[in-house]
Amino acid sequence: MTIINFQTATFLSSAPSLSKCPPDEGIEVAFAGRSNAGKSTALNTLTKNKKLAKTSKTPGRTQLINFFSLTENQRLVDLPGYGYAKVPLEIKKKWDINLSNYLRYRQSLKGLILMMDCRHPLTRYDQQMLDWSSQTDINIHILLTKADKERNNALNATLNHVNQFVMKTQKPLRTVTAQLFSSKTKLGLTQLEEQINFWFQESSQF
């Protein structure tokens, strides 16, 4: 089994909508989450590259789908943060369409890492994401982020609660899993790497 070196991730391109995305070939793992959930920090932690997600936060790129290549056939994708209160409704609606189109129709998308602040998981936006992706066979792995901010008892209770919730959304061809994560302490980093490696590996066998 080839272990992916996430440090090799380099910015490839940005797209405002599904039709402007790079050719739909190879395998993608996308990162999504409510604005401020810790998505950029998690991407930087995974790739050990502090500048990586800065690329996605560059003004003008925050509402775009940002692609990073790992190898010729493997990409990480940073989806814009959702649920940001200050965005005008019209833009929100447009973005909802772009996001749901990407989730529904992108053939190379094999896994979605869905980030939720461990102190406020399963917001209605998160549930909407789960709902959109339940119409596809994309596997989802939830990161309960900023785990360094909570005590163990509370963390375990949250993880149980999220696991119970997602059990209801399981389907034969897709799985939804969850773990605790902290960019600060690196809690759960190995588990995250293994999950993404597994998706890339599993998909390249077909």
Ligand code: GDP
């Ligand atoms: P994004 O909007 O989802 O990309 O969120 P960011 O990655 O920019 O993080 C939002 C805020 O949460 C920033 O102030 C980060 O420093 C902080 N943050 C992110 N990850 C962690 C973490 O694991 N632990 C703690 N304590 N703070 C974090």
